[in-house]
Structures are given as C-alpha cells and as structure tokens.
Amino acid sequence: MRQAGRSLPEYRALRKEGSILDTLKKPDVSAEITLQPIRRYGVDAAILYSDIVVPVHAVGFGVDIKPGVGPVTDNPFRSAEDLKRLRELDPFHDTPYVIETIRICVDQLDIPLIGFAGGPFTIASYLIEGGPSRSYQKTKRLMFENPELWNQLMDRLTAICTSSLLSQIEAGVSAIQLFDSWVGTLSPSQYIRFVFPWVQRMFEEVSKTGVPKIHFGVATGELLQLMSEVGADVVGVDWRVPLDLARSRVGDGKALQGNLDPAILASPWSAIEEEVLRILHLNNGHPGHIFNLGHGVTPDVNPEVLERIVQLVHQYRVDR
Numbered sequence: 579m580r581q582a583g584r585s586l587p588e589y590r591a592l593r594k595e596g597s598i599l600d601t602l603k604k605p606d607v608s609a610e611i612t613l614q615p616i617r618r619y620g621v622d623a624a625i626l627y628s629d630i631v632v633p634v635h636a637v638g639f640g641v642d643i644k645p646g647v648g649p650v651t652d653n654p655f656r657s658a659e660d661l662k663r664l665r666e667l668d669p670f671h672d673t674p675y676v677i678e679t680i681r682i683c684v685d686q687l688d689i690p691l692i693g694f695a696g697g698p699f700t701i702a703s704y705l706i707e708g709g710p711s712r713s714y715q716k717t718k719r720l721m722f723e724n725p726e727l728w729n730q731l732m733d734r735l736t737a738i739c740t741s742s743l744l745s746q747i748e749a750g751v752s753a754i755q756l757f758d759s760w761v762g763t764l765s766p767s768q769y770i771r772f773v774f775p776w777v778q779r780m781f782e783e784v785s786k787t788g789v790p791k792i793h794f795g796v797a798t799g800e801l802l803q804l805m806s807e808v809g810a811d812v813v814g815v816d817w818r819v820p821l822d823l824a825r826s827r828v829g830d831g832k833a834l835q836g837n838l839d840p841a842i843l844a845s846p847w848s849a850i851e852e853e854v855l856r857i858l859h860l861n862n863g864h865p866g867h868i869f870n871l872g873h874g875v876t877p878d879v880n881p882e883v884l885e886r887i888v889q890l891v892h893q894y895r896v897d898r
C-alpha cells in the first residue's frame with residue numbers, strides 16, 4: 579500500500595514536479611518506480627505504479643491529480659450528457675504505457691506483480707464530487723434522486739475498469755486488486771443496491787482468467803461480509819476491525835490483507851513492533867493473511883521503519 583511509495587527519496591528524485599499522470603506515461607520511469615520499493619524493502623509482491631484514475635483520464639473525462647489533494651475535475655459528472663465523456667476504453671490503444679510498464683516489470687521481477695483498478699463507486703465519487711469528499715453528499719444525492727443515471731454511470735465505469743483489468747492480466751500481472759477505497763461510507767443496504775451488482779459483474783469477468791482478486795476498502799468493517807460475497811478471493815481490512823473478527827465476517831476459504839494502522843508509523847518503534855506482533859498473533863498462523871498497512875503510506879514516513887516492519891514480519895514464526 580504505497581500510493582504513496584512517495585515516502586522514498588529515490589521516488590521523489592525520479593518523479594520530480596508535474597502531474598503524476600504525465601510521469602505514468604513514461605514506461606521506463608514507471609517500471610523503475612514500481613521496482614524501487616522491492617529493492618529497498620524485500621516485500622513479497624510488487625504493485626504496479628499507476629493510478630486508479632488513469633482509465634477515466636485516458637477516455638477523456640477530464641480529470642487530473644492535484645498534489646496534496648488527489649483526483650480532481652473542473653467539470654463534475656452531473657447529467658446524462660456527461661456519459662458521453664465516458665466512452666469505452668481500448669486499453670492497448672488508450673493506455674499503451676500501462677501495458678508497456680507491466681511488460682518491463684514482469685521481465686525484471688521474480689516475485690508477483692499486482693495490477694489494479696479503482697472500484698466503480700470510488701471513481702464515481704471523484705467524478706461526481708469533483709475531488710475528495712468527506713460526506714459524499716452529491717454522490718448519494720445522485721444515487722437516490724436519479725437511480726437510472728446512477729446505474730448508467732456504474733455500467734460505464736464497470737466496463738472501463740473491467741477492460742483495464744483484463745488488459746493488465748493479458749500483459750502479465752499475477753493478481754489484481756480492486757481499490758474501492760471509499761465504499762465504507764455506505765450502509766450495507768446502500769452497498770447492496772448501488773454497488774454490489776457492478777462489482778460482482780467485474781469480478782465475474784476477471785474470474786474467467788483465474789488470477790486472484792483482492793478487494794480493498796477503508797472503514798469497511800460493516801461491509802466485510804458483502805465485500806467477500808461479491809466475489810473477492812482476498813478482502814482488505816483496515817485497522818478498525820480486529821483481524822480475527824474480520825476473518826469471521828469474511829468467511830472460510832478466503833484470505834485477508836492488511837490491518838496495520840499507517841498513522842502509527844511515526845510513533846516509537848516499540849509501539850509499532852507491539853502492533854505488528856499483535857496482528858500476527860491474532861492471525862494465529864492462518865495461511866490466508868497478506869500482511870499490509872490498512873491504507874497508504876504518507877510522504878513523511880521514514881523508509882527505515884517500513885524496512886524494519888518487513889523484517890519483523892518475515893522473521894515471525896508461530897509456535898504450535
């Protein structure tokens with residue numbers, strides 16, 4: 579979880595100024611950025627350096643990423659007219675730089691590469707709100723005021739994200755992750771009505787390829803069961819839900835990912851160590867746990883702390 583591998587000095591040196599969406603269009607640079615944390619940390623998988631708004635940017639919706647803010651648009655989604663700005667994605671034509679970055683990475687990696695897309699709700703929320711939001715008021719208003727238009731918007735975003743994921747798999751990624759980061763703002767009944775059918779469709783299409791599917795969100799404690807049932811193989815858990823409780827909600831035969839609070843990474847090492855060990859202990863040797871942060875690394879995090887966490891997790895053994 580490094581949407582913010584941005585804490586690495588070698589990242590900042592390569593990335594320089596300007597829009598991240600321009601950096602992503604240079605496959606040699608993007609591949610190098612993908613590999614940087616692998617060299618430094620010795621983690622067990624790599625995640626592609628890209629962004630969840632790349633596909634909607636590529637079809638010409640008109641969205642940028644503002645440093646220190648996130649995805650923004652000057653022309654938010656308001657009416658059926660705006661659907662025209664969400665045509666189908668032809669990944670090999672519209673985002674050839676993503677395909678090329680994956681090929682370079684796969685060639686150089688001896689660990690799995692994870693591809694990803696944004697969940698339709700999360701992307702929709704950026705397009706409707708015009709940027710990050712706390713209340714998602716405009717998004718919810720559209721859902722309830724004009725469910726027909728909401729369905730059409732979700733159809734379009736699902737098609738775009740599905741093509742992106744399928745093309746990344748074709749290019750060589752070993753697993754995919756769906757980042758529906760902000761879906762935790764919904765109640766279970768809102769999730770069932772306004773999100774579930776589309777994410778289910780997306781996972782069904784991806785399942786045909788046989789690659790594992792990871793499903794991520796923040797503050798999703800009350801949605802974990804649904805986020806499992808919708809078709810994921812691995813369900814992300816932030817720090818708000820104890821891992822054993824999360825496992826009971828997600829059900830048998832599935833894996834969990836996460837659980838470390840990224841906001842404690844500036845605390846004393848003894849406290850971080852205790853938290854890491856507590857999580858590993860709660861997992862109790864269960865084979866289905868991808869140790870990870872519950873959300874992204876902030877730029878101020880000391881890379882040495884992350885390095886120590888990786889070592890600690892790798893050295894941990896369960897006494898049985």
Ligand code: CP3
Nearest residue numbers: 579580581582598625627628629630645646647648757759
């Ligand atoms: O934080 C979230 O979960 C929100 C949604 C989201 C965004 N991008 C919007 C965004 C998610 C899940 C992503 C995914 C992402 N972006 C990944 C894959 C997953 C991961 O975390 O590893 C990656 C590698 C990126 C790349 C990325 N996008 C970086 C490194 C940055 C930061 C700074 C930069 O410009 O170099 C971004 C910008 C970005 N995208 C932000 C958000 C909320 C942060 C904007 C900021 O604070 O500067």
